[in-house]
Amino acid sequence: MLVLAAQRQIDFPTFLFANVGDDSEHPATLAYVREVAMAYARQHGIEIHEIQRRRRDGSIETLWERLHQPQLRSIPIPVRMANGAPGRRSCTSDFKIKVVARWLREHGATAHRPAVLGIGISLDEIHRANKRRSDPYEQIEYPLLDLGLRRDDCAQIISAAGLPVPPKSACFFCPYKTVDAWREQRRDEPELFAKSVQLEAVLNEKRAMLGRDAAYLTRYGTPLNNAIQVMAPSSSETLDSGCDSGWCMT
Known part of the structure; x- marks a missing residue:
């Protein structure tokens, strides 16, 4: 959408990146x-604002910090239960949607003068589009759907503009990650994998103290360090369709 806006094919002069935490x-x-998108936007007179969730005292709260709060009782990410099913989550709502909504209201969006909010869902994921979920001060649009663009089309548009295609966006510890993605993290990013293992252990310590069953970052019902082994990619693994928001790169 940033490239399309720069080419004046869509009319979105302002972009928001809701950062859930460095x-x-x-x-x-x-x-x-920070290094590609913001520089490209500046070259084409487009604004990009990086925004984050803030506490009442003005300090920044990150998702990682919330997950490590001593008093945590409800896990905000969709951890997997013993049967592999994902639990409820509030991370997208609290750290993406509400953060964007607050920025819109602070910059003049009202029910009488709603902000037009474009979300980058492509035809491949049309089931994720739902305009009924918009709030009174926003009018949600799906520019990629209007143009009939699929994920591959988007990659070609980005490449044709001379930009590298961005990686899939998500928290590095997201339970919606595919098994192959976990394997790649263990092989190529061992420090991030170790932090994911540590997070899972911390969450289960809290659940044990509350008398609750263990939960996991994969569907296998076993600790991440045991569940994920580095091996050749599986041809059956595809992008996980569990995430239904379309907000992660917002």
């Missing part, structure tokens, strides 16, 4: 936004 977002996403 300790939570994948480093590759942060690098792309």
Whole structure:
């Protein structure tokens, strides 16, 4: 959408990146936004604002910090139960949607003068589009759907503009990660994998103290360090369709 806006094919002069935390977002996403997207936007007179969730005292709260709060009782990420099913989550709502909504209201969006909010869902993921979920002060649009663009089309548009195609955006510890993605993290990013293992252990310590069953970052019902082994990619693994928001690169 940034390239399309620069080419004046869509009319979106302002872009928002809701950063859930430098300790939570994948480093590759942060690098792309700050080193590639922001520079490209400046060249074409487009604004990009990096925004984050703030507490009442004005300090920044990150998702990683919330997950490590001693008093945590409800896990905000979709950890997997023993049967492999994902639990409820509030991370997208609290650290993406509400953060964007607050920025819109602070910059003049009202029910009488709603902000037009474009979300980058492509035809491959049309089931994720739902305009009924918009709030009174926003009018949600799906520019990629209007143009009939698929994920491959988007990659070609980005490449044709001379930009590298961005990596898939998500927290590095997201339970919606595919098994192959976990294997790649263990092989190529051992420090991030070790932090994911540590997070899972911390969450289960809290659940044990509350008398609750263990939960996991994969569907295998066993600790991450045991569940993920480095091996050849599986041809059956595809992008996980569990994430239904379309907000992760927002």
